[in-house]
Amino acid sequence: MGHLDHAAFGWLTPVLSYVMACVGAALGLRCTVRALGATGRSRRNWLITAASAIGTGIWTMHFVAMLGFAVSGTDIRYDVPLTVLSLLVAMAVVCAGVFAVGYSRDRTRALLIGGLTTGLGVASMHYLGMAAVRLHADVTYDPVRVALSVLIAVVAATAALWAALNIRSPIAVTLASLVMGAAVSSMHYTAMFAVSVHVTPSGEALPGASAMQFIFPLAVGLGSYLFLTSAFVALSPTTGEREASASAQQPVDSLTVRQQARPV
Template sequence: MGHLDHAALGWLTPVLSYAMACTGAALGLRCTVRALGATGRSRRNWLLTAASAIGTGIWTMHFVAMLGFRASGTDIRYDVPLTLTSLLVAVIVVCAGVFAVGYGRDRGRALLLGGLTTGLGVASMHYLGMAAVRLHGDVSYDPMLVGLSVLIAVAAATAALWAALNIKSPVAVTLASLIMGAAVSSMHYTGMLAVSVRVTPSSESLSGATAMQFIFPLAVGLGSYLFLTSAFVALSPTAGEREASASAQQPVESAAR
């Protein structure tokens, strides 16, 4: 058995990946709150932003955490198409979950359906990401821990969507996103505990890209996207603020006439 290290870079990757998960969650919840207060195209756009934020947040969390993943006796490479597919899966499935909640007639059913879809999506993103790992040897999983990680993913997703439906205040959104970040991180590390690697030392070169060649620049790019979108959302006026400024301008116009 190869010795596995999940934090080869020390506390940097767990802390950074947690921060990424929280940022994505906070932005996603904020956008969902805004979507529920909007209609038509505006609602759809807010929901799309929410899904892309949560999806990229979860994906970035996973792969930033993976930067600290090492197995003794073998190099690790990542299959590029499969890694990108896992990002698409994350965003598309979260999208389905968020839209189920955004357009659901029956709140309770929408929540269960959305939570289940999103949770299974997060889990499939995680294991697709793991399938993209190339190393000298065989990777096997403990089915109990895999099952537990999927349960954590579904519970985390349902809780996050419930928060999006029921939470309006910025303080509560922040709290909910910290909890969601912790849930996503615990799902990731539970999934990683399920992994065992039987290393077969070999001098052959592995296919795929190293984490620094591929994962690192992509994570930086997506991280920047999250922060820029957060800034944009924080600065754009809410429906209530828009109404207030519109009603403030009307008397001025009538006075000018």
Template sequence: MLSYAMACTGSALGLRCTVRALAATGRTRRNWLLTAASAIGTGIWTMHFVAMLGFRVSGTDIRYDVPLTLVSLLVAVLVVCAGVFAVGHGRNRAPALLLGGLTTGIGVASMHYLGMAAMRLHGEVNYDPVRVGLSVLIAVAAATAALWAALNTRSPLAVAAASLIMGAAVSSMHYTGMFAVSVRVTPSGEALPGATAMQFIFPLAVGLGSYLFLTSAFVALSPPAREREASASDRQQPAGSTAP
């Protein structure tokens, strides 16, 4: 449930930021899109590794390669950024949506399997290619749906509903990918390289989760562009009325 909550939080924040971006122009739009990409990307990554905290293999410990795990986080943010910017700046909505969904979906799947490749254990990890392919299709569908929602949802209630659906879709992709995994354990007394989940992934996930919640508070308290423009207009009105 915690992993699903993180996926929903990242999705909701990303959608709200994208809505703000589409109502803005220039540098303000770019900044909102960057915030949206970081929110969705970190939300997806945090969901994946929070879920991995409960992953166990009987007969072997599990460690994680720190650099490769960080690369998976970077991939998650960058591919979501590419998809969000394709939609946010694309002139033709349909082609931009399809391109952004495909790019982001493949990137999210890449993040998942990079994270899996970062595992170190005594044994061999194998994948069912059919289930892997299904997980990639789910990732592309989820990403396309997320970007479509970013373009078409405006009210807070619609964003909340869309984020719940997106969270379920992203979680489905993760668990479909995990269902494709089989491990053949090779008992060994050698020490495994890397960090344990509690040494590295848990603190990082807590930090990213805190970032999501703090950014959510900032977005909730930040007035929309129309309100800022109206406020600026009201401040300028008295000065204009005194002009001869």
């Protein structure tokens, strides 16, 4: 048996990964709220932004946490195509879940379908990410803990989508995203505690890229995307603000028209 360390850098990776999950959830909820107040192409764009934010947040949380994953007696490498596929899966299934909620007439059914789809997607993203790990060892999973991690993912996703439909105030969105971040993190660590590793020492070089060569730069890039998009969303006016500004503009415009129409 190899000794598993889930926090090789101490509290840094668990805390940082939790922050990433919260930022992704907060941005996703905020964009979904904006989508529900919009129509047409604007609604679709807000929903795509929401899905990419939540998907990116979940994926970045997983792999930032994985930076702290170490096994005594073997190096760890990552299969690049599989890791990228896990990111695309995260985005695609969250997109399906968010669109189900954004466009459905029946809210309850949309929540159940969207929550189930997104939860299973998050779980498949996690286990695809785990399948991308290369090490000199046989990896086995405890089926009960795996099932528990999938259940947590589905409940967390359903709760997040419910929050997106029912929560409007910034304080409530913040609280919901903190809870979402905690749920995503607990899903990740439940899944990680399902892992058992039997090390088979070998002098052969492992295929794939090391965490610092590949995972770290990608996580930094996606993290930057999240923070920049958050800033953009925070600064762009809401539908209500735009309407207020347009109605404030109207009297000024009509006054200008009247002045121009007045004979000299």
